[in-house]
Amino acid sequence: MPSDNNPEFSVKKSIIASLLAVGALGVTVAAFTTPNLSAVAQSSLAAQSVAPLPAGSVPDFVALYERNSPSVVSISVSSTIGRNRPRASDDDSAPDPGDINEFFRRYFGQGQGPGRSLPRNFRRQGGGSGFIISADGLIVTNSHVVDDADEVVVKLTDKREFKAKVLGSDKRTDVAVIKINATGLPAVKIGNPAALKVGEWVAAIGQPLGFESTLTAGIVSAKGRASRGNDATGDLVPFIQHDAAVNPGNSGGPLFNSRGEVVAINSMIATVSGGFQGISFAIPIDLAMDVVGQLRAGGAIKRGMLGVSIGPVTRELADAFGLAKPEGALVASVTKGSAAEKAGIKEGDVVLKFNDRVVEDSRDLPRYVTSVRPGTPAKVQVWRDGKTIDLSVKLDEFKDTTRVAAADDASGDKDAPAKAEAASDTRLGLKLRPLNAKERAAAKVAHGGAVIADLSERSTVEALTPGDIVISVMRKGKSSAVNGPGQLAELIKGADKGSTIAFRVKRPTDRAGGEYAELFVPEKVPE
Numbered sequence: 049m050p051s052d053n054n055p056e057f058s059v060k061k062s063i064i065a066s067l068l069a070v071g072a073l074g075v076t077v078a079a080f081t082t083p084n085l086s087a088v089a090q091s092s093l094a095a096q097s098v099a100p101l102p103a104g105s106v107p108d109f110v111a112l113y114e115r116n117s118p119s120v121v122s123i124s125v126s127s128t129i130g131r132n133r134p135r136a137s138d139d140d141s142a143p144d145p146g147d148i149n150e151f152f153r154r155y156f157g158q159g160q161g162p163g164r165s166l167p168r169n170f171r172r173q174g175g176g177s178g179f180i181i182s183a184d185g186l187i188v189t190n191s192h193v194v195d196d197a198d199e200v201v202v203k204l205t206d207k208r209e210f211k212a213k214v215l216g217s218d219k220r221t222d223v224a225v226i227k228i229n230a231t232g233l234p235a236v237k238i239g240n241p242a243a244l245k246v247g248e249w250v251a252a253i254g255q256p257l258g259f260e261s262t263l264t265a266g267i268v269s270a271k272g273r274a275s276r277g278n279d280a281t282g283d284l285v286p287f288i289q290h291d292a293a294v295n296p297g298n299s300g301g302p303l304f305n306s307r308g309e310v311v312a313i314n315s316m317i318a319t320v321s322g323g324f325q326g327i328s329f330a331i332p333i334d335l336a337m338d339v340v341g342q343l344r345a346g347g348a349i350k351r352g353m354l355g356v357s358i359g360p361v362t363r364e365l366a367d368a369f370g371l372a373k374p375e376g377a378l379v380a381s382v383t384k385g386s387a388a389e390k391a392g393i394k395e396g397d398v399v400l401k402f403n404d405r406v407v408e409d410s411r412d413l414p415r416y417v418t419s420v421r422p423g424t425p426a427k428v429q430v431w432r433d434g435k436t437i438d439l440s441v442k443l444d445e446f447k448d449t450t451r452v453a454a455a456d457d458a459s460g461d462k463d464a465p466a467k468a469e470a471a472s473d474t475r476l477g478l479k480l481r482p483l484n485a486k487e488r489a490a491a492k493v494a495h496g497g498a499v500i501a502d503l504s505e506r507s508t509v510e511a512l513t514p515g516d517i518v519i520s521v522m523r524k525g526k527s528s529a530v531n532g533p534g535q536l537a538e539l540i541k542g543a544d545k546g547s548t549i550a551f552r553v554k555r556p557t558d559r560a561g562g563e564y565a566e567l568f569v570p571e572k573v574p575e
Contacts, residue, residue: 107249107306113263116308118205119236120253120301122260123189123212123226124175125197177254177301178202178226179310180235181340185210185228188340189300190315191217194224202228205261216343220284220351222315222331223339224300236302239309241288241332244268252292252314252328254301266292266328273329274411283414284351287329288312294328303330312336335419351418352426352443354393355386357566360410361398364570368550369398370434370525376400377410379430381566391441393430395566396520396527396552400436401429418446434525470501471533473540475573477507480533483517491517491554491564498533511569515556522550522568543573 178189187202194200200212210228217224244250251265272286290303294314303312312330319325342349358377366374376398382388393399399407402416403426420426422445430437470481479502483493491497500516503509520529521539524547530536543549549571554564 112308117261118234119180121178122203122255123178124201127196127198176299179302180233183233185230187226189224191219191222191224193300218339218349221339223336225340225343236310239305239311241311249306250290251304254298256295256297264293266290290328291326293324295324351446352420353446354417355383355388357381358410364548365550367548368522376407377413387441387444391439397430397432471537473537476509477504496531498536509571516553518551518553520552546575548572
């Protein structure tokens with residue numbers, strides 16, 4: 049088994065996602081609920097229901113451990129680093145700089161530096177935990193535990209060891225299913241994470257730091273947590289946050305409710321030190337079992353895709369859009385030919401519901417959409433021009449690649465004046481000018497629009513910036529296309545004092561002005 053000093057324990061994703069710090073405090077945390085459960089998930093969730101504990105009572109952790117620990121396994125993996133990578137030199141004795149830099153960047157936060165070197169091929173040892181879901185040797189764990197492994201060895205609590213075969217792995221949800229040749233194994237009972245409440249007792253069993261069959265306990269701290277970092281699972285998995293101690297080696301292990309049912313898979317922690325600090329994250333088991341069912345059936349995960357770029361609805365934007373409260377997902381752009389475009393979803397819509405599920409936060413929408421299979425009809429409710437509109441959509445298939453939403457004809461106004469003159473706005477302090485030919489081509493603005501050329505010394509704007517191309521404004525839930533600088537100045541002049549205007553802008557993402565991002569920017573009109 050891997051030792052405590054093994055660097056793999058400090059670099060595996062459940063925990064290394066925590067080591068690659070983000071933000072001022074250096075905290076990394078890494079979001080999909082799925083009503084369309086596989087047959088495996090449905091049968092598992094149909095397990096006998098047990099009444100919850102009375103409020104204030106403490107679970108019998110002794111009985112929970114004795115009943116469930118035989119179902120939890122220790123997993124050790126080994127792999128070769130640098131194998132089959134392109135060489136940077138014809139000298140076989142020289143290490144590949146790309147391999148070395150990638151190793152140090154991911155695991156130690158730095159390149160190898162001058163004078164440092166490693167052999168081109170070297171063995172990496174690591175491990176994690178898992179749990180048995182069927183008597184014939186099916187085991188669930190984290191994808192990052194077994195990814196790129198040359199050999200996977202499973203150790204049971206009775207000390208038997210088996211070489212395991214990886215049946216399938218899904219990096220986007222960090223779920224994998226492996227198989228060992230054994231029968232009569234004790235399987236866990238699958239619970240319902242939707243019934244889990246904040247404040248309930250939970251327990252984790254795994255091999256933290258290589259200490260096998262370790263039990264830790266805590267409470268559910270929050271549900272539906274999303275990623276604050278760049279983790280690939282962050283936009284699809286609504287993590288269950290808890291404070292049961294989780295450390296390197298707990299990855300892939302089960303999280304039990306007080307009734308001894310598995311409700312989640314421990315995946316990562318938030319930390320500034322590399323160790324447990326009371327903030328652990330686990331993948332809801334219903335999501336995981338749906339993925340397991342798909343992996344067993346064909347090995348490919350099918351997810352729905354809407355085809356929109358979205359952003360959050362802040363309190364200021366809610367005011368500009370005429371919404372009673374800041375909720376939903378603001379559509380910044382719609383991909384041409386996508387399911388969203390075919391359904392009639394437009395830029396500036398706020399998605400309030402998807403299949404009757406309320407989109408309280410913009411991060412909810414990707415989880416809801418990807419939980420539905422491609423080709424499945426779905427219902428979408430959007431807020432447009434001060435009222436709700438119900439639409440029907442047939443989802444495309446989600447592709448795990450970076451998608452740049454195509455910008456549509458931005459202003460939608462075919463009667464824009466042939467020549468626009470520069471103008472100034474005295475209320476917000478904007479100096480405006482028309483677009484030049486290069487800006488129109490790069491930003492894909494066929495007609496109208498106005499460029500913020502500069503800000504006056506008395507400007508009150510906080511979010512707009514010189515170079516922004518304003519293509520429309522939203523006031524009190526009503527959208528108005530921008531035909532030119534003079535018209536934009538008049539639109540601002542006509543806004544109520546103290547009200548918020550949402551500017552739909554295209555903002556250059558590089559100094560050359562060759563690429564533009566589309567977003568909504570709120571600004572408050574002075575009293």
